Amino acid sequence: MNQMNIGGIDLNLLKVFEALHDESSASRAALRLGVTQSAISAALRRLRDVYADPLFVRTGRGLAPTLRANQLKPVITDALNKCRQSLAMVDPSRNDFEGRSVTIGLSDDFEIAFGRRLMLQVAVSAPKLRLIFRQTHSQVVAHALMGRTIDLAITSGGLADRLLSRRVLGEGGYLCLADPASLRDGQSELTLEEFVEREQILVSSGGFIGIVDEGLAARELTRKVRASTTHFAALPYLLKGTDAISTIPSHAAEAVAQLAGLALLPCPLPMPRYPVELGWRTSALIDPAVIQVREAIETLFKQQT
Incomplete structure (x- = not known):
């Protein structure tokens, strides 16, 4: 590979690289930068010459970055951000x-x-x-x-x-979510016995054990987990129309309950703050x-x- 000197490189190419990496599409990169798609394609050819690497390969879902592109991305974005910072100092x-x-x-x-x-x-x-x-x-x-x-x-x-x-x-705590239709009229809390008897939805990156299980184990109790999910956003769809409950961080529970019309209940099991x-x-x-x-x-x- 020929030795490259920064004096012979159009630094606008770095903006094209950043846009391509962020957007995974030449057409979206062109829209973002306000140029034509052919200009993006020409810039990509020059970038490939500069870095001696394909940088982006076409897949069924757009342009996927190569290993070299992923290695370059934080360095290039950091350099561009420093340029942007210098202009902000004016x-x-x-x-x-x-x-x-x-x-x-x-x-x-x-x-x-x-x-x-x-x-x-x-x-x-x-x-x-x-x-x-x-x-x-x-x-x-x-x-x-x-x-x-x-x-x-x-x-x-x-x-x-x-x-x-x-x-x-x-700091935060925990609250329980449930479909209001699954509660008795006027019911605003669960006993520990009711809590353990109800089927539950676990939110966990691992999918098996959560902080509730640890607290129950200390009391020699277990719960019945109907399903696990890695995403809190799925809870309204998993809880509505069922008798199941889910115990999640209070900040998320309050937001989900407000938007999805779910009931908020205090957790009958003492839970640690975080x-x-x-x-x-x-x-x-x-x-x-x-x-x-x-x-x-x-x-x-x-x-x-």
Whole structure:
């Protein structure tokens, strides 16, 4: 491969690379950048020459990045963001984040509970900034932050890496969800005996054991799990028309109950509280876009208390 010099490369090609990786489609990348699809195709040919790699291969679902493209993505996006930051330094008061996005890693319970309100908050403070919600959980969140696939994280733990900063936003508990039609008239709580007798829907990344099972085991009790799901968003469809219940974090339970018309019940089993934390790469603190979203998240959680 010939040695490349940055002086001989059109740096606009990096914007095309970023758009192709994000959109997985030449036509969508063209729409995003306001150019023709043929211009995107020509840029991709030049990118392939520069990096001596196909970078994106066509599949039945669009363009899939190669291993080299996935390795390049965080480096290129970081370089482009630094360029965007330099322009923001000219007039920091403008809050002009045209073309910028901030990726927030969170599990879907946090997305259900806070996503819409966070969108509204950011729309006021940084109207041209796009939010990207990406599914994570405490076991993978540190890796996602350090790998630069996310910029910020809302999580319940998992932020112990020394290169990460974190701030406690609050703490949460658990509530039960049920179809109101499955409850007695005026029933607002379950006894522990009723709780154990009802079939239950477990939300778990593993699919077998949850924190409820651990609490019941300490009392030498077990429950009847009818089904398991990895997504909180599925609960309205799984609970409606059944006698089953599900015990989930209270912030998600309240949001799901409000939207789906499910009943909220206190959990008759004493459950531990858990911390809700905001995490970010310490080095990202100088990025105005990340700061805007971080402050919006902190404001949102302050309003909760």
